Amino acid sequence: MKSDLVIIGAGPAGLAAAAQAYKEGVRDILLLERDNEPGGILNQCIHNGFGLHIYKEELTGPEYAERAFRELDETSVRFMPDTMVLSVSPDRRISAVSRTEGLIRIEAGSVILAMGCRERTRGAISIPGDRPSGILTAGAAQRYVNIEGCMVGRRVVLLGSGDIGLIMARRMTLEGARVLACVELMPFSGGLTRNIVQCLQDYDIPLLLSHTITGIRGRKRLEAVTVSKVDESLRPIPGTETELDCDTLLLSVGLIPENELSRGAGVELDPRTGGPTVTDDTQTSVPGIFACGNVLHVHDLVDNVTLEARKAGRAAARFLFSATREDIAETKDVRSSKKSPDPSARPVLRLTSDENILYTVPQAFSSELSDQTVDIYFRVKKILRDCDILLVDPDGTVLRRVYREYMTPGEMEKLTLSSSMLTARSARSLTLTIRPGEETSHD
Amino acid sequence: MVDVAIIGGGVIGASVAYALCRYDLSVILLEKENDVALGATRANSGIVHAGYDPPPGSLMARLNVDGNAKMPALCRDLDVLFEPCGSLVVAFGPKEDAVIRTLYERGVKNGVPGLSVVDRPGVLSMEPNLSPEVTGALWAPSAGIVNPWDLCIAMCEVFIRNGGEVRISSEVTQTESSDDGWILHLPNGRVRARYVVNTAGLYSDEVHAQVSPPDFRILPARGQYFLLDKREGERVHRVLFSCPSEDTKGVLITRTAHGNLIVGPTKESVPDKEDTATTAEGLAEIRKKALRMVDSIRFRDNIANFSGIRANTDRDDFIIRAVPGVNHYVEAAGIKSPGLASAPAIGEYVVDRLREIGLSTVQKQSVTDHPDALTRRVVRFNRMTDEQRAALVVSDPAYGRVVCRCETVTEGEVLDAIRSPLPARTLDAIKRRTAAGLGRCQGGFCGPRIAALLAEELRIPPTEMIKDRPGSYIFTGPTKGGPDEI
Numbered sequence: 001m002k003s004d005l006v007i008i009g010a011g012p013a014g015l016a017a018a019a020q021a022y023k024e025g026v027r028d029i030l031l032l033e034r035d036n037e038p039g040g041i042l043n044q045c046i047h048n049g050f051g052l053h054i055y056k057e058e059l060t061g062p063e064y065a066e067r068a069f070r071e072l073d074e075t076s077v078r079f080m081p082d083t084m085v086l087s088v089s090p091d092r093r094i095s096a097v098s099r100t101e102g103l104i105r106i107e108a109g110s111v112i113l114a115m116g117c118r119e120r121t122r123g124a125i126s127i128p129g130d131r132p133s134g135i136l137t138a139g140a141a142q143r144y145v146n147i148e149g150c151m152v153g154r155r156v157v158l159l160g161s162g163d164i165g166l167i168m169a170r171r172m173t174l175e176g177a178r179v180l181a182c183v184e185l186m187p188f189s190g191g192l193t194r195n196i197v198q199c200l201q202d203y204d205i206p207l208l209l210s211h212t213i214t215g216i217r218g219r220k221r222l223e224a225v226t227v228s229k230v231d232e233s234l235r236p237i238p239g240t241e242t243e244l245d246c247d248t249l250l251l252s253v254g255l256i257p258e259n260e261l262s263r264g265a266g267v268e269l270d271p272r273t274g275g276p277t278v279t280d281d282t283q284t285s286v287p288g289i290f291a292c293g294n295v296l297h298v299h300d301l302v303d304n305v306t307l308e309a310r311k312a313g314r315a316a317a318r319f320l321f322s323a324t325r326e327d328i329a330e331t332k333d334v335r336s337s338k339k340s341p342d343p344s345a346r347p348v349l350r351l352t353s354d355e356n357i358l359y360t361v362p363q364a365f366s367s368e369l370s371d372q373t374v375d376i377y378f379r380v381k382k383i384l385r386d387c388d389i390l391l392v393d394p395d396g397t398v399l400r401r402v403y404r405e406y407m408t409p410g411e412m413e414k415l416t417l418s419s420s421m422l423t424a425r426s427a428r429s430l431t432l433t434i435r436p437g438e439e440t441s442h443d
Numbered sequence: 444m445v446d447v448a449i450i451g452g453g454v455i456g457a458s459v460a461y462a463l464c465r466y467d468l469s470v471i472l473l474e475k476e477n478d479v480a481l482g483a484t485r486a487n488s489g490i491v492h493a494g495y496d497p498p499p500g501s502l503m504a505r506l507n508v509d510g511n512a513k514m515p516a517l518c519r520d521l522d523v524l525f526e527p528c529g530s531l532v533v534a535f536g537p538k539e540d541a542v543i544r545t546l547y548e549r550g551v552k553n554g555v556p557g558l559s560v561v562d563r564p565g566v567l568s569m570e571p572n573l574s575p576e577v578t579g580a581l582w583a584p585s586a587g588i589v590n591p592w593d594l595c596i597a598m599c600e601v602f603i604r605n606g607g608e609v610r611i612s613s614e615v616t617q618t619e620s621s622d623d624g625w626i627l628h629l630p631n632g633r634v635r636a637r638y639v640v641n642t643a644g645l646y647s648d649e650v651h652a653q654v655s656p657p658d659f660r661i662l663p664a665r666g667q668y669f670l671l672d673k674r675e676g677e678r679v680h681r682v683l684f685s686c687p688s689e690d691t692k693g694v695l696i697t698r699t700a701h702g703n704l705i706v707g708p709t710k711e712s713v714p715d716k717e718d719t720a721t722t723a724e725g726l727a728e729i730r731k732k733a734l735r736m737v738d739s740i741r742f743r744d745n746i747a748n749f750s751g752i753r754a755n756t757d758r759d760d761f762i763i764r765a766v767p768g769v770n771h772y773v774e775a776a777g778i779k780s781p782g783l784a785s786a787p788a789i790g791e792y793v794v795d796r797l798r799e800i801g802l803s804t805v806q807k808q809s810v811t812d813h814p815d816a817l818t819r820r821v822v823r824f825n826r827m828t829d830e831q832r833a834a835l836v837v838s839d840p841a842y843g844r845v846v847c848r849c850e851t852v853t854e855g856e857v858l859d860a861i862r863s864p865l866p867a868r869t870l871d872a873i874k875r876r877t878a879a880g881l882g883r884c885q886g887g888f889c890g891p892r893i894a895a896l897l898a899e900e901l902r903i904p905p906t907e908m909i910k911d912r913p914g915s916y917i918f919t920g921p922t923k924g925g926p927d928e929i
Contacts, residue, residue: 034845084845095829099843103833121885123670123747128721131749133910133917140887148891150905150918175922219717220914236723247919263674 004028005316006094006108008085008261011040012302013293013309014114015068020313021112022075026320029077030106032096034084039065040116041139042302044146047167049194053303064302088113088265090286109323110288110316113262113276114309117294119164120254127159129216132223138165138252141172151175153248157225158182158205159213161189161196163300163410165252170199172250179205180244183227185212185234188383190254191410192300212236213249222247255298265289272359273297279348279366280374281315282308288323290316297361297377300412304377311371349422350429356380358409360432369419376415378432380407387436389415393427445469447797448627448636450615450650452479454595455778456642458790461598464605465817466804471634472599472607473627475614475646477913478872479865480595482644483782485875486719486751487666488708489591489699490682492781493530493583495550495558501760504553507781510788511555511585517787520818521597523590524700530586530682531566533736534579539686543581550583557584572678572737586682590700591783592875596865597819598790603864605807605816610634612913615643618653624771638771638802640793645716645754647762647776655769659762659777663716664755666708667725669733672744672883675704678737685736694732696740701850701878706733706740708751719750746883755779763792765800773797822859825851825878846896847889849882857893861900868901870894871911 005026007014010033018031037043042050045061052058055067072079083098092108119137134153136144141152142164156177158165161184169179182200187210189196200207208227214236215226229240257275259267268285270277275296276284282292292312293305349365358379365374376391384407391400399421407413415432422430447463449456452474460472476482491514497503518525534540543560550558559582566580567573599609610629617628624637643650648661682697699705709725726748733740756762756777763775773796775789782789798804810816824832824842835855836843842855860867860876867873870880873893880886880893894917898905906918 034848082844084848084851086845086851097832097836097843097845099836099840102836102840102843103829105829118884119887121746121883121887123745123885124743126669126721126726126742126745126748128723128726128748130720133915136890137887140890143891144894144918145922148895148905149922151920151922152918154919214723216720220912221916 003030004109009114010038016306016309017313019071020310024317090266113291117255132218134222138168155246156248160252162252166195166199282312354433356434451643453484457595457598460602462790464602480592491587492784493586499552506785510785513787527587529584532581641774668707671704847879850878852879
C-alpha cells in the first residue's frame, strides 16, 4: 500500500504530529501503534501534572492521551493499533505486522519517527551481585501497578532519581509499600524539582545523593542491596557500605531514545541525545524522515513533546507539498516522488555547544527557516546558577544573550530566536555557550 | 520400572536422552530444578570449541573433536541457533606466539581440521578491530557458536516426542539398589530403573556418592560475563580468545548465537555451587583484558552481566564410565569445558558404555519409519523473510502480534513455548525458549505482556507467576482496589 505520511508510534508525539499534519492539509495519514490503544506511555502515567501548557489545565496521563487522540476526530487520519513496524528503509519503505492485517508493506511519501524511548537497565550500569527477581525498571513497575493491578513489592529501594522513579516512589508508598530510600549517584537529582518535593519530601523518603548500589543479595527474590557513598569521580568509597533489607529495587537510571528503526533507515544519530540529528524542522539526515518526542531526545514535560511534534507535522506537510510542486509536471502522485531534496544541497547552519551543555536539539538549522521563530532545546550537565546563555557566531558576535538564575540537568531549557536573526548569517556554525556566575553541587 | 533413568537435565543429560530415544527403551530424565538447562548449561560462553586445547590422547580431545564435527548437522536437525564462525587465539608478543604454535601442534595431533597459524596482517584483515599490537593467531575454522540452552531443550523435546519422560522438580535424594536395578528416591515418590546414568553436572560427585565412595570431587569454577547489545555484535566476526599463559587466564570475545557480543569469563573457584553472583572486581578484570584485545568495545552498551558455574574436577579428563564395582550405573561427570562442544558425542559415548554393561538397544520402528522423528522445527519470526512472515500470520494471527520488541518475538512463539512438549512455566523459561526478554530492554517491555499470557494459558493468578526458581516471585499481591476487591 501507499501513504503520503506514515507516523510510527501513537504516543503524545505521534498523535500531535498526525493532528498537525492534517491541519496543514495532508489527508492520507497512517498512524501505526504497536499497542492496542493510543497514548503510549501516558496510559500508565495515572498521576496528574500533564497539560498545563498545552491544555491550560492539569490532566492525568490518560486524560492527556485522550485529548490528543480526540484531536484526530473528524480527520482522515487512519489509526492502526496492534501494529509493529519491523523496518523502515532510507527510501521510506516500511514493513509492519499486525494480527488483523498480517504483513504490511507501505511506501510512504514522508515518515515521522515517534517511537519514544526505553529505560536503561541494571545491565547498563553493571550492578554486581546475585540476579534475583524483584529488580525492575521504574517504568515496568509502573505498568504492572497501574495497568495490570499487580504490586511488585513491599520494601522498596529506588536507584536513580529520574522522574518515573520519583513518581513510582510515591505510587508504591500510596499502595502500602515502604520506600526506604532514593539513591542517586550524582550530587543532584535528575528529576524535576516538583517531583522531588511532591514524591519524596512529602512522604519523608530520604534522597541519598552521591550514593549508589554496589551489591545485590538474594538467590530467588531480592533480599538486600548494598548502598555505598561515591567520591567526586563517582567511584564507590570502600568502607561506606550499608545493607538495606528490601524485596524490590526500582531502577530509574536513564532513558534512551528507541532508535533501532531509525538506524535501519540510515538516519544519523547524535551520541549525546541518542536520537537523530535534526535540523530546526525536525528533519533527520534522511530527507523526508522526521523525528519528534522522546525518540528524538528525552523530554521532561509532555507539553514540550506535543509542541515539537506539531513542528514535525508541519514540516512533513511542507516536505510533501514541496515535493508535489516539483514533480507536478511528471506525476501528480506525491508518493512516487523520487526528487527528494538533496540534503547536501541544503546549506545548514551547525549548532555546537560548550562543555556545560549536555546536548542541543536541533543540532543544525536549515536554510529555509519557514517559521517566524525557532527554538533551541538543551540540557545542562550540572546545576548552574546565575549564568548567561549566549549564542555566538565564530567571530565572537553575540546573537542572543539570556540570563538564568538556576538550571538543573533534570529540566529541559529552551531558547527562542527569531528566524531572521539566523537567515542573515554568513557563518556556517553557531555556538551555544554558558557563562556561569557561580556553581554549586546541590543544596 | 524404566529401562534407563538419567539424573540431570543439562546439555549432557539431554544428549544421553536424545541418543537413547531412538531405541525401544523406556527412559526417564530426572531434573531437580523446575526446568532443564539450569546448571552449567544455562550460563556459559556458548562456544563449540575446535579441539586444540585438550591433551592429545585424552577423552576430552576425542569427544571434543567428534562432538564439534557432529554439531552442525545436529543443530540443523534440531533447528538450534548455530554458526560455524571459526575461532582465533590471538597472540601478543613472541611468548604468546610460541603458545599458539604449541596449540597448533596439539590440535593437529587431536585431528582438528583446517588449523593454521595466521600472521599479523592476516589476522588484522580477518578482524580489523583487533589491537594492532597483535602478533599472530591460531585460526580454527571448525569452531563455532551455539545457543546452549536451546540445544538442551531441543534434545529434551525430541526425547519427549519419542516417548521419553522429563520429570522436573525431581531431585534424586537417595539411590537404592534393588534386585533388578535401582530405586531412585525423589521428593514426591520413587522411580525404579534397570540402569542409571549420572549426568548431574555440578552435583555429579554428590549423586555418585549415593552409590559408591567418591573418587573425584567437583570444584565449582565461576565465570562472569558481559552481554552487550546486538549493536556491538558486529565488533568481531569470529570467536576471539586471548592467549592462555601461566600468569593470566584468557578471556574471549564473540558474538552469541543470538547476535549479541559476549565478553568473559573470569575463572574463580567458589565454594558454593550456586554462587552465580557477579562481582565488581571480576567484571573489571574482564573488561580490562577484553579492551586489550579490542579497544573499541562499547561497554556502555552492556545489557546484562551474569555468572555461570563450571563443573571442574580434581581430574584432568572427563569422567565417563560404568562406575567400577557398581552394577548398571554409568556416569558422565566433571564435564567441564569443552563439554558443550563434546555434548553431541558424549550422548552416544554413554550409550556405548550402557551397551557394554548389558543394555540392549534396538531401534524403534517409529524412528525407522519416520527419519524426521529425531528432528525439531520452531518458529523464529525474527529470522524469517517478509514472505515467510506474511504466510505465517495468515496461518495463525498470533504470529502477527510482536510481544518482545527488542528480539521481535511474537505472541505465537510465546504460546508455542508454553504449549511445547517441555512447557515453559516461568518468565525465564520463556526467555530461554524464545529469546523474549533477552534483549536490550531486559524484559521491561515484554515482561508484563508475557506474564499476562502465561497467567491466561496456565490459568493461574499473576501473583503465582515466578521469574525463575521457586521463590522468585514477581508480584506480592494485587494493588489496593485491584480486581479482587471490586
